Amino acid sequence: MTAASGDAPDRFDVAIVGAGIVGLAHAWHAVRAGLRVVVLERDEFAVGASIRNFGHICTSAQSGLAYEYALRAREEWLTLATDAGIPVSAPGTVIIARRAEELAVLEEFVGERTDDNLLLTPTQVAERLGFAPVGAIGGAWLGLDLRVDAPTAVPAFAAHLARLGVEFRYRAHVLGVETGRVVTTAGDVTADRVTVAVGHDVDRFFPGEAEKHGVVRCRLRMIEADAPAGVTIDPGVFTGTSLLRYDGFTQTKAAEALRDALAREAPALGEHGVNLMLTQRLPHSEAAGRLVLGDTHHYGLTETPFEDEASDELLLAEFRDLFGTELTVRRRWRGVYASSPNGPYLVAHPAEGVTAVSVTSGIGMTTALGLAASVLDL
Numbered sequence: 001m002t003a004a005s006g007d008a009p010d011r012f013d014v015a016i017v018g019a020g021i022v023g024l025a026h027a028w029h030a031v032r033a034g035l036r037v038v039v040l041e042r043d044e045f046a047v048g049a050s051i052r053n054f055g056h057i058c059t060s061a062q063s064g065l066a067y068e069y070a071l072r073a074r075e076e077w078l079t080l081a082t083d084a085g086i087p088v089s090a091p092g093t094v095i096i097a098r099r100a101e102e103l104a105v106l107e108e109f110v111g112e113r114t115d116d117n118l119l120l121t122p123t124q125v126a127e128r129l130g131f132a133p134v135g136a137i138g139g140a141w142l143g144l145d146l147r148v149d150a151p152t153a154v155p156a157f158a159a160h161l162a163r164l165g166v167e168f169r170y171r172a173h174v175l176g177v178e179t180g181r182v183v184t185t186a187g188d189v190t191a192d193r194v195t196v197a198v199g200h201d202v203d204r205f206f207p208g209e210a211e212k213h214g215v216v217r218c219r220l221r222m223i224e225a226d227a228p229a230g231v232t233i234d235p236g237v238f239t240g241t242s243l244l245r246y247d248g249f250t251q252t253k254a255a256e257a258l259r260d261a262l263a264r265e266a267p268a269l270g271e272h273g274v275n276l277m278l279t280q281r282l283p284h285s286e287a288a289g290r291l292v293l294g295d296t297h298h299y300g301l302t303e304t305p306f307e308d309e310a311s312d313e314l315l316l317a318e319f320r321d322l323f324g325t326e327l328t329v330r331r332r333w334r335g336v337y338a339s340s341p342n343g344p345y346l347v348a349h350p351a352e353g354v355t356a357v358s359v360t361s362g363i364g365m366t367t368a369l370g371l372a373a374s375v376l377d378l
Helices: 021-032 064-083 100-112 122-129 150-164 199-205 207-213 240-244 255-265 267-271 309-323 364-376
Strands: 010-017 037-041 093-097 117-120 138-142 167-170 174-178 181-184 189-196 216-225 236-238 277-280 291-294 298-300 329-339 345-351 354-359
Touching: 010 021, 021 037, 021 064, 021 150, 021 354, 021 364, 037 150, 037 189, 064 150, 064 364, 093 100, 093 122, 093 240, 100 117, 100 138, 100 240, 100 255, 117 122, 122 138, 150 167, 199 207, 199 329, 199 354, 207 345, 216 309, 240 255, 255 267, 267 309, 291 309, 329 354, 354 364
Parallel strands: 010 037, 010 189, 037 167, 093 236, 189 354
Antiparallel strands: 093 138, 117 138, 174 181, 181 189, 216 291, 216 298, 216 329, 236 277, 277 291, 345 354
């Protein structure tokens, strides 16, 4: 119910702007604490980064605060699997090493971590993947990682929150946020606390905070293709480029030699910011069995509307080499998320009772459910 013109606006304990995974994570913790919660979303449903990703809950590769949040988020995803019936798969992640430098990073990483990780021989890599990747000399298995189908998991999460009593107002474009009040095109809302969780659009609401944190937009290219010859791949899949994108790997001493090797042997991968990885759509997905392939990374304050075909062809060429076969592409899309060189999270308080929250590192699905618990501090 929306307050009519001239009436007192509705009052909530917590108002959340944005129905992506970060906003939903805050609603999840708040409603279970007995608070009255409203989520305001400008679109008819979440269409941003939260549904455009791999559905890969990459717990093991994080470090520091992100690792703490990821461990908490993993527990929450498993709770959601039980409470909300959201399919959550727990086959871990297989990392394929095709260079000696990649294997050196994995050996150091596995040797230093105490969680559930294993080094793999080429035969063991093939056994866990269900296919033999071309050129593999070894690899590793990360046992804590989970998988969900992002395009169905996010709306299922929202539906579960609605059943718990969270009120959702879609097509409610937020015009202004101030202490205790949110002005929207669907009427005003008052709340003791307001959380603005709008991802890369944080600069539309709080440009000063975004500039202070160095927030830019990261533009991705992702591809969905048929699995070769009916291959079933249960775990998430990383390759050597992934070892230069996650802090758990980049903090190893061996990472520098890998960075030099890739720059020397495959400079195009660095030019397009490629993280060569994949997941397979889960059985309940509308695109069940297809492979989600990606991804490239290009950065800027404003996104260009033009896509370079060279980025897609680079990805497809790398995956053809990995599988040793051609691939049939079914869909392509652009992903966009907030990025910053100043840490993986922006948490700011631009006004009393107002918190701006963005995951500025592309690990929202992995850590948001842990981050939100810390931000709300309930």
